[in-house]
Amino acid sequence: MTASILIIEDETEIRRFLRATLNANGFTPLEAETAHEGLQKLIAQRPDVIILDLGLPDQDGQDFIRDVREWSQVPIIVVSAREQEADKVLALENGADDYLTKPFAAGELLARIKVALRHAQRLESGGGHTYDYDGLSIDLSARRVTLDGGDVHLTPIEYKLLSVLARNAGKVLTHAYLLKAIWGRHSTEQNHYLRIHTQHLREKLVDDPLAPRFIITEPGIGYRLKA
């Protein structure tokens, strides 16, 4: 069964090219012109991924994300002409899975869709207890990290950071999200600690920030573990 992708976008031309691209790559496109229509199709047809334009005529895209997240975990990829990092961070914090700035290339969008689908499957299968990428394996149930076959010893905070990244592998996690996940609610101001711990984690994973092997920096937004 092919995955169905719901495109919520008011520009006809963009919808047309997205439809063509998705069709050509074996996905089933669904289309909606407004937030309202999008919501109806989401309920009726249960798409696997949503591609959402933030500038909709009847509702602000950010509000739409918040509304959907109250009852659905369907992956949402935001496509927007808004380039401000603040918009991206807000969308991600509201629950979007990824963010693409217009103009974007079709190839990039397809890659993001694939990551989103994989992530959703992992969540659904209830599995996702392991992460394997380029010699780094993480066994989340055994709390064991190996790199190129050798054990890596991490402090509790470093492990927590890595495991949060691994559970969401491929997805950008904002600074605020990471801080909250690791230190709890009230530590969102302590960006310094996040930097220092990330730096230590990278050293142990032999991950050069100048040419990262695992942890990707998204300047102004957060971190992403390669998947």
Added chain:
Amino acid sequence: MNTRPDPDKLLALVTADEGRLARGSLKIFFGSSAGVGKTYAMLAEAQRLKDDRDILIGVIEHHGRAETKALTEGLPVLPLLEIDHRGVKVHEFDLDAALARKPALILMDEFAHTNAPGSRHPKRWQDVEELLDSGIDVYTTLNVQHLESVNDQVARLTGVWVRETVPDSVFDEATDIALIDIPSDELLKRLADGKVYVAEGANTRAAENFFKKTNLGHLRELALRRTAERVDAQNDQLSAALGHNEAALSEKVLVLVGPDSFSARLIRHTRRMAGRAKIPWTALYLQTDRHELLDQKARLRVEHNLRLAERMGAQVVRINGAHAATAIITYAMANGFTRVVVGNRKAPFWQRWGKSLSQKLIERGDGLEITTLSADYATSEIAESSRPRLTTPLIVPLVSYAYAALIVAGVTAAGYPLRGITDPDNLALFYLTGVVLVAARFGIGPALLASVISIPAFNFFFTVPYYTFNFYDAHYYFTFAFMLVTSLIVGSLTARLSLHARIARKSERETRLLYDLTRGLSSVRGYAAMADVASRHLGSALNAGVRLWVSEDKTLTAFPDAPVDIKESGAVQWVSINGQIAGRGTDTLPSARGLYLPLMAENKTLGVLGLTPQDDRTFTGADILVFETIASLIASALQRAQRADEAEKSRIDTENEKLRNVLLASLSHDLRTPLTVMNNSVSTLLKQRKKLPREAVDELTGLWGQMQRLQKFVTNLLKMAAITSGQLKLNFEPYLIQEIIGAAIARVEPQKERRQIRTQINGRIPLVMIDGALIEQVLLNLLENAFTHTTANGVIMISVENDADRVRVRVSDDGEGLKPGEEDQIFEKFHTHQAEKSDRAPSGTGLGLAICRGIVQAHGGMIYAKNNPAKEGKAAGASFIFTLPVAKDQAKEL
């Protein structure tokens, strides 16, 4: 009794101390007379300190004494200013040069010196105040006879009246007093040896008189006592703050001040009394009806006396009241005074009816201690204390008396036809009417005249026998007597009433003026309109030219704008900087033509109000009081206007920002959406290139390239718009710069072709405080710039090093390098490399580097470019270097 230390008072003491620290400290070398060695002691101390501190000699009078002169060796001397005063060259201390030179400590001999006319301040102690205010420490010398409060005592002791005085408050507030004391015998010996300087041309007999042994003893005693009092005063402040309240605090003295110079003695006396017993004191001026009758000189003397009291530390109060004794007693009781000091002046015999003020106070001042000081005419200066002259009642223009006579004649003429028809007694009432008229119009003097001449006129014209000064009927004795008494009483009452009416009208006029001014000011907008309102309302009422200077961003703008001469504009500048009144009628720059008042609101000088009288009159203290009220009204109006302007500006700014954001958002949406579609259409087509004719593929490839270029241009344009609009909001976060560099390198991967990007990290790099996304943009632009200027096999090096509180990032390429003089231009908007002006160039929107500069500058960093040192005579490419601020909190190692 509450003996707990009062924290507020202690704090006030501490902050007063701090204020003193910021203000520069004053040390006074204090002695009983000339010749005790004050200047010597001051110089000796300066010599001790000179290696540690920046000491400057402002003025030293060594009077040719070699040992004193020797002590100035090695101390820099400020050249004196040459002032040309009516053809005579006078040398004075150069205040502006001293302020500009700003030494740590300046030596200023002869604290009480009077400056030459035309100097900024009339007195040297005022120069010293200004030096202290600008944070310079001052050493100075002072003899006891120059202290204001003991001035008259010295005069009575020695018979020499010293005109150069220093206010006691300055003395009391000095940081340090060094008492220089030598025994009188020794001083006399030094005098005999010619070691004491006696002013040139000074009356030698006066000098001899002054330096008598008894006098010297008195002066020593005064100096010692005054020094001791000061030490006491400081201890008291501290002990009061610590809760050791002395009984003295419940006592309060009131001194009554009048328009004569005897009052000055009362003030000095009270100061000494209150000072010794540490009692707070107040100088009171009672404004009775008589005040309106005082001549200009007497009014000036009142202000003079009140200012003297203020300088000696008194509170100054003016109250209105018709009955002196009642008003004074009511005020004293209501305000908790325990003692009233009143002068008892010897009145001329014709005024000795009734009780003197002091007698009335003693009778009615229930529970008050009344101290009476008798006028003493012994000292010449005091004898000069001309009694205040009253302008009215009697001194009115002679013509008023002529009018009085004329009115009496008129009454006679009007009554003449009635003679014989009506009883002559009725005609007496006619004259009474005439007297009332005269009293109402011309005051008491002419009314007296009218009363007096009415009697013979009545007698001459209306009593039988007519046209003689005789009369038959004896009852006319009574008629004349009643007529005289009645007309005198009615006349004086009427005169007094009309005087009251005049006073009321005057104060109503003042109130009216202020009210109109306030209303006028609040109804207009803009400084020019305000100045217009002020000059319209004040100009005619005060008979003076009115001008407003508004200071904005440290520059003064005049309304109305017309040239002023250099002296006046100097005064305006001074007022604006110092926030104090200056010009005509004041102590600062008194030779200026106009009077300049600071417009102060919330301790900020918003501007200056200038008043230039049309005639040659000087302003009195009372005038200045009114002007100060006016200035404060204008200041608050100005402040309101400025606040409104600021609110309006910020409202417009917010609106503009909103509009700009909406515009940018929709522009970016409208430009990017079609670009996305076109881009993807072309790439979809290109994927099927095998099915397309070769020409079509070529065209599509060209189209694709141009679209990439357009895309980049749009992105840059929008970024640039955000930066130049000043709306770039930086989201500062700590970053490891390597992370940003890594992200940028990954992002340019598709564009770099076969070029190599190498990195080099020198040493440990601290976290930087940056907006990560924007700095990534800087790196992207620099990398793209490097790509355009290198061959496909080029090598690009990114290196990072730490330099104190900055991190320096360098992007160097091995391209053709920069042209000479291009290093700065390339950061300008729309500057493109000369060689790149061909259509085929893949980049070169001319915005990339300008964006870099905008972003780096917004981070408080620097960006610049330079060529790499040439290798083997060949260009070795260019380097682009920028710096970033290090994060303050490095959260060290965890």
